[in-house]
Amino acid sequence: MAFYLKSNPDDEENFFNYVYDIVTNRIKHFKRLDPFSEKYASGLVYIPKLETFVAFLKTIDQWHKTQAIESVISDKNKLIDQLQKRIIELESQLKEATKYDTIEKIVIDKSGLPVFIHLLKQFQRLTLPNDNKLTRSQTQSPWYKMIAKYFQHGENNIPIGTAQNYFPSQKDTDFTKYLNIDEKDKLFEIVPIPKKK
Incomplete structure (x- = not known):
């Protein structure tokens, strides 16, 4: 043959x-x-x-x-x-996979993507009074996929690779490959409300 x-x-x-x-x-x-x-x-x-x-x-x-x-x-x-x-x-x-899809995306101000991501990163660190994490996931992918799927930066969609660059997969990752958030973009700090006496 x-x-x-x-x-x-x-x-x-x-x-x-x-x-x-x-x-x-x-x-x-x-x-x-x-x-x-x-x-x-x-x-x-x-x-x-x-x-x-x-x-x-x-x-x-x-x-x-x-x-x-x-x-x-x-x-x-x-x-x-x-x-x-x-x-x-x-x-x-x-x-089932598309039932939560939307035609419209939430628009982040064209200069506000790093500011928004700084807020999301704070969400990852927040704990409740019972010491449980407010939000948790085993990997970083739900965070950057959520950003790419449901948000846009000004008039532009956010490529998944761009969003991923803000979320290293491991804490000990080589951070030189990832985007750091400048101090000028850390405009908001999420802090717990003090307990009433």
Whole structure:
């Protein structure tokens, strides 16, 4: 087959059909031999070998050459049923995944992205009176994905890579790859209200 495909690229199906026809025709030939002829006994030796090879060909038959048309139709119908069920599942998943999508995004002032991110970073550090974190996530991805999906910077969308640059994945990450927030952009400080006595 490799030799044939060098001269006839993308023609594997024709090669398969050619080989399959040769083998099945030889099986028919040996089975049609006169039982009383001298060649009959030697032909019986080849039939099991050829049938074994046909069984192998069936396992690599991508074109249904070795199947009866009824079997092919049955297989195709099963595949269609499976695909229709999968489409219903995927449509349901898509509907669930997009039900919180909005057409409009929240606009951050065109000079305010670092200011806004400084506030979000403060949210990550806030604790409640019971010492539990107000917000928590195992990774930083929900934060930067939320920014890219629901906010825009002035009139522009925020690329996910830009948002990600503000959120190192690990505390001990090399911060030279990430954007630092300048002191001039740290305009707000979230502080707890003192407890009333």
